[in-house]
Amino acid sequence: MLGEFEYCVIAACQQLGEAAYGAAIAARIEQTTGRNCSAGALYLTLDRLESKGLIRTHLGEPTQERGGRAKRMVIVTAEGIKSAAEFYKAITKISKGIRWEVSTHANCNLVADQAI
Amino acid sequence: MQIAIWLLTKLFSDLLTSDSEREAILGDFEERHLKGTWRALGETLRLVMIRQAQLWKTWQPWLLFLVLLLPINAVQQACGSILEVLFMQPLGSQSIRMTVLFAAILTITLGWRGGFCAARLGGLSRWSVLFVVLATSQLAIWRAEPTVRAWFLITTGLLTGLPTLLGAWRASSPSPLDTSSRLLLFSVQVMEYCGLFLAAQPSQSTVPQDPILIPVLLWPMALPLLYRASIRTTQ
Numbered sequence A: 001m002l003g004e005f006e007y008c009v010i011a012a013c014q015q016l017g018e019a020a021y022g023a024a025i026a027a028r029i030e031q032t033t034g035r036n037c038s039a040g041a042l043y044l045t046l047d048r049l050e051s052k053g054l055i056r057t058h059l060g061e062p063t064q065e066r067g068g069r070a071k072r073m074v075i076v077t078a079e080g081i082k083s084a085a086e087f088y089k090a091i092t093k094i095s096k097g098i099r100w101e102v103s104t105h106a107n108c109n110l111v112a113d114q115a116i
Numbered sequence B: 001m002q003i004a005i006w007l008l009t010k011l012f013s014d015l016l017t018s019d020s021e022r023e024a025i026l027g028d029f030e031e032r033h034l035k036g037t038w039r040a041l042g043e044t045l046r047l048v049m050i051r052q053a054q055l056w057k058t059w060q061p062w063l064l065f066l067v068l069l070l071p072i073n074a075v076q077q078a079c080g081s082i083l084e085v086l087f088m089q090p091l092g093s094q095s096i097r098m099t100v101l102f103a104a105i106l107t108i109t110l111g112w113r114g115g116f117c118a119a120r121l122g123g124l125s126r127w128s129v130l131f132v133v134l135a136t137s138q139l140a141i142w143r144a145e146p147t148v149r150a151w152f153l154i155t156t157g158l159l160t161g162l163p164t165l166l167g168a169w170r171a172s173s174p175s176p177l178d179t180s181s182r183l184l185l186f187s188v189q190v191m192e193y194c195g196l197f198l199a200a201q202p203s204q205s206t207v208p209q210d211p212i213l214i215p216v217l218l219w220p221m222a223l224p225l226l227y228r229a230s231i232r233t234t235q
Helices: A004-019 A022-033 A039-051 A078-095 B002-013 B019-031 B038-055 B059-087 B094-143 B146-172 B179-199 B213-234
Strands: A055-059 A072-076 A098-102 A110-114
Touching: A004 A022, A004 A039, A004 A072, A004 A078, A022 A039, A022 B019, A039 A055, A039 A072, A039 B019, A039 B038, A055 B019, A072 A078, A072 B019, B002 B019, B002 B038, B019 B038, B038 B094, B059 B094, B094 B146
Parallel strands: none
Antiparallel strands: A055 A072, A098 A110
């Protein structure tokens, strides 16, 4: 099964389609999750996903705004789509019926209100 | 300041194991307007450390470190100790001066050769191998007497660290095995034998005779074979 960050990367790639490459993926993850996406974490994850056969990468054309440097383009494979779908299903299934909210009781613990 | 940070980022990105990854990451920094920021430098350093550490998952860097560079390091430390002791004494006689001179030559040439071999044999892992070797050589400083630590620092730094880095740099150049390089390597080897022979002469040295020192000093006799094998396999 995929890890959380691996799923985020695959989901960002799917949303970006043919425009999925390092900087765009990082920007999408940062915008969506509000967390920093470091180059190290991203490129290590891309390597891991590629070695699992979940994505394919290739060097794209260099552009002026990148100082004439090439992009690492990412394409999600059929296997990647299947793994991401499985992850999404599992997360949706396990989260079913849970309303996440902070308790107003004395101890103020985070509780999962089972409102089935 | 920004220019300096960006230059450092580019410098460290050279230690990444793939040129395409380097290009992509630097391009990403430019596109995300992170060029010349501490964040870009930090992220590059972190990735470099991970990539270099990943190279140690293979057996080649370990073999290189244990079979080739660790013994060279031991020889260099032995020579460093000779120089340390002799620097603290008046260099009165001709024979002592000769011992110091040839121990210095031996240390420098072994460092150069060690760096060269690390770069040729270690491939992408050369920088992490060199880092480990230099770090272990510096550990000897803390074993030295506090009064001579400064001398030891100078001798190990100048006679070990610098030649090691120069050797690695020479091997990393695009055509390290042209005629001038072969001539240089041959000269280094001749100097090593001269230094080895003269520094290991018990009668010419005032250094207390250490039973381990002589075999350690004689060990580099095996180096030419290893070195030639390395040239054959990497050509």
